Amino acid sequence: MRHLTSEQFREALGAFRGAVRDWSEDQARGVIAMEPAVPQRRFWTPARQFALALVLAAACIVASAVIPRHTDNAPASDAVLLNQVDVQVSRTAPSSLEPLLKLVAQE
Amino acid sequence: MAFPATSEMERAVPTDVVQDFETLVRLYRPKVFRFALASLRDVDAAETVTQDCFLRAYQASGRFREECSLQTWLMQIAVNLVRDHYRNRRFQFWRRANATAATPADRVYATIADGARSPEAQALLKEQVAAIWEAAGKLPERQRTVFLLRFVEDMDLVEIACATGMKEGTVKTHLFRALRAVRARLGGAA
Numbered sequence: 001m002r003h004l005t006s007e008q009f010r011e012a013l014g015a016f017r018g019a020v021r022d023w024s025e026d027q028a029r030g031v032i033a034m035e036p037a038v039p040q041r042r043f044w045t046p047a048r049q050f051a052l053a054l055v056l057a058a059a060c061i062v063a064s065a066v067i068p069r070h071t072d073n074a075p076a077s078d079a080v081l082l083n084q085v086d087v088q089v090s091r092t093a094p095s096s097l098e099p100l101l102k103l104v105a106q107e
Numbered sequence: 108m109a110f111p112a113t114s115e116m117e118r119a120v121p122t123d124v125v126q127d128f129e130t131l132v133r134l135y136r137p138k139v140f141r142f143a144l145a146s147l148r149d150v151d152a153a154e155t156v157t158q159d160c161f162l163r164a165y166q167a168s169g170r171f172r173e174e175c176s177l178q179t180w181l182m183q184i185a186v187n188l189v190r191d192h193y194r195n196r197r198f199q200f201w202r203r204a205n206a207t208a209a210t211p212a213d214r215v216y217a218t219i220a221d222g223a224r225s226p227e228a229q230a231l232l233k234e235q236v237a238a239i240w241e242a243a244g245k246l247p248e249r250q251r252t253v254f255l256l257r258f259v260e261d262m263d264l265v266e267i268a269c270a271t272g273m274k275e276g277t278v279k280t281h282l283f284r285a286l287r288a289v290r291a292r293l294g295g296a297a
Contacts (some may be wrong), residue, residue, distance in 0.1 A: 004294050012235040012293060013258050019211035019236045020259045024141035026214065027150050 132161050135178060138260060139185045145255050146189045148244065156188045175269040182270040186252055193248060212237035235293055242292035250285035253278055
């Protein structure tokens with residue numbers, strides 16, 4: 001173990017002080033440098049959310065006006081469909097068996 | 108948030124400083140951060156302590172009676188916060204401190220780059236700084252606080268006594284023991 005004079009000890013303490021101060025400044029800069037990495041503004045700000053809502057509402061209004069409605073033709077379509085069902089139901093046998101039914105009727 | 112129960116802390120910051128708290132923070136933030144960092148050796152913890160220190164100073168700004176300087180008053184708050192932090196998170200502190208890569212010894216070459224020292228002398232000084240840093244980390248809490256306030260923050264004994272709430276004689280005793288321990292460690296490194 002080497003003896004350390006008082007002068008050397010003071011010098012070492014002075015170097016220690018300077019090193020700690022420089023090191024602390026470095027660490028502080030590291031903290032500050034990390035701050036910009038945090039997003040400063042979110043994309044979905046209230047203003048953008050409101051704008052998006054307006055756009056969606058406008059799209060719905062336009063779509064409701066442009067897309068054709070079928071409600072007017074609905075009664076006619078229903079009548080045709082009901083007639084078809086009525087015809088099918090009123091048959092005593094499927095159409096493919098109708099010739100056979102005719103033969104049975106003749107006998 | 109409770110203010111540390113220390114009667115000396117119930118002082119009021121001078122009116123002009125209260126009105127310009129940003130100036131106060133700009134002036135003393137590096138010092139408070141440095142002390143917290145050197146004590147806790149954890150950047151995040153030091154940053155937390157620093158912010159908490161100024162928050163408490165702001166909250167108590169109406170109770171400063173100028174018995175000691177503004178700087179000493181802030182360091183008093185910082186000392187109490189570091190003490191609380193160290194006691195509450197002792198095990199976390201040591202685990203994180205061990206993971207810390209950079210130390211002040213890594214900054215020695217930049218600090219003493221005056222061209223007047225030989226490479227051997229610079230290397231020796233770096234070893235000595237590393238030894239002091241290691242020895243300071245192993246000091247008991249009060250000795251470490253007194254040592255850092257004296258030899259990093261350059262505060263005199265009266266200021267340290269005010270900041271730590273100790274009597275001046277007690278500060279001297281802790282400082283003597285800290286220096287003895289550091290010098291013993293340094294003697295081995297030199």
